[in-house]
Amino acid sequence: MMMKRKTFWIVLALIVITVSLEVSLRIVGVATPPLFQADPEIGYMMVPEQNIDRFGRRIYINRFHQRSEELAEKPAPGTERVMFLGDSVTFGIANVDQSQTYPEIVGATLRKSGKSIEVANASAVSWGIGNERAYIARFGTFGSKFIVLEIGSSDLLQPSSTGATIDVNPAQPSKPPVSAIGEVFTRFLIPRVKDALGFPDPFDNEPVSTEAREKQFNVDMDHFRGLVALVREQGTQPVVMLVPGEGELLPEAQRFTRYEPYRARFLQIVQSLSLPIINLAPEWEAKPDMHAYFNDGTHLTVLGNQVVAARIVEELSKLDKPEQPKNPLSAQNQQ
Incomplete structure (x- = not known):
């Protein structure tokens, strides 16, 4: 009898502890991950119309699968729109609130100057350049004046992601988990x-051999050229932002150098296409606080998002200035 009572109280205590832990985890935002949906052409996108509180940070996905507030297909008269296209660096990880992602900071900063500005953040974890091209091919640029194309160094060798990883990769669920x-x-x-x-990352599909990397780089550059052409057809100005990983900014003896030759060739392609570029690697490697920009070596902290946003605002402001008319008298004096 005593043994049965003891067992009963142990079981009851375990149930209470489990339920309490489950409830506590749900309160802090566990079991509310952003959800993905497979797509035969784009690979996958974020499930539309999600409004999530994840670890005290807000994640909102609009009807166009963007981490942005709801948008009309075209901006209203007098309103300018800036679009952002990228992967998880642009999307922002779970510990970054929607308002603290660099697309939202750019919008908020530009609005302080009195402009009516909307931002569209079209991004998803592990999107490659091929995924981004497919997204623009379907949805267009939403009447945006500028589109900032965030390209990470690893994107230069990344195959397009497919829907095969949905519900296989724990970071890409299509439905909420059963329990926190x-x-x-x-x-x-x-x-x-x-x-x-x-253990190797089972979802890392970057080519291993030099020959395979070369082939993938050429495929990705074809996607990049196609993406730029699509954007320009829509009357939108593309701006490239090349984002390094933290390991690429270390002192030379410790530096991660795998992507250096591909970065150099990519910069040549960007130049050949006459694209404005924000190349963050040479700007950041001399910064004493650059480690504070990264959360895990790849993704940005709140500070990192702020620094990136400030740099984008600077670049867009330069591009937005009308060309100064030449003074004919000054021209005559120079002759």
Whole structure:
């Protein structure tokens, strides 16, 4: 009898602890990940019309699968629109509130100057240049004056992502997890343990051999040229932003150099297409606080988003200035 009572109280205590832990985790935002949907042409997109509180940070996905407030297909008269296209760096990770992503900071900064500005943040985790081209091919640029194309160094060798990873990669669910406790294990603990033990990332599809990398680079550059052509057909000015990883900014003896030759060739292609570019690597490598820009070596902290936003505002302001008419008297004097 005593044994049965003891067992009963142990079981009851375990149930109470489990329920309390589940409720506590849900309160802080576990079990509310942003959801993905597979797409045969684009690969995948964010599920539309999500309004999520994730770890106290807001994530809102509009009807066009963008991490932005709801937008009309075209801006209203007198309103300018800036579009942002990229991967998880542009989307912003879970510990960055929507208002603290660099697209939203750019919009807020430009509005302070008295302009009516809207921003459209079309991005998703692990999108490659091919995915971004397919998105623009379907949806266009939404009447944007500028579109900032965020290109990470790894994007130069990344195959287009497909919907095959949805619900296989724990970071890309199509539906909420059954339990918060389960998500803690599958999404956070197990991947970190595997990484600490040196297990390869099963979702890393970057080419390994030099020949395969060369082939993939050429494929991605074809996608890039096609993307730029699509954007220009819409009457939108593309602006390239080349974003390094933290490892590419370290002192030379420690620097991650895999992407350096591809970055150099990409910059030549950007120049040949007469595109304005924000090349952050040479600007950041001498910054003493550049480590504070990165959350995990790739994604941006709140400070990193602020620094990027300020640089974009600077570039857009230069591009937005009307050309000064030449003074004919001055021209005559020079003859």
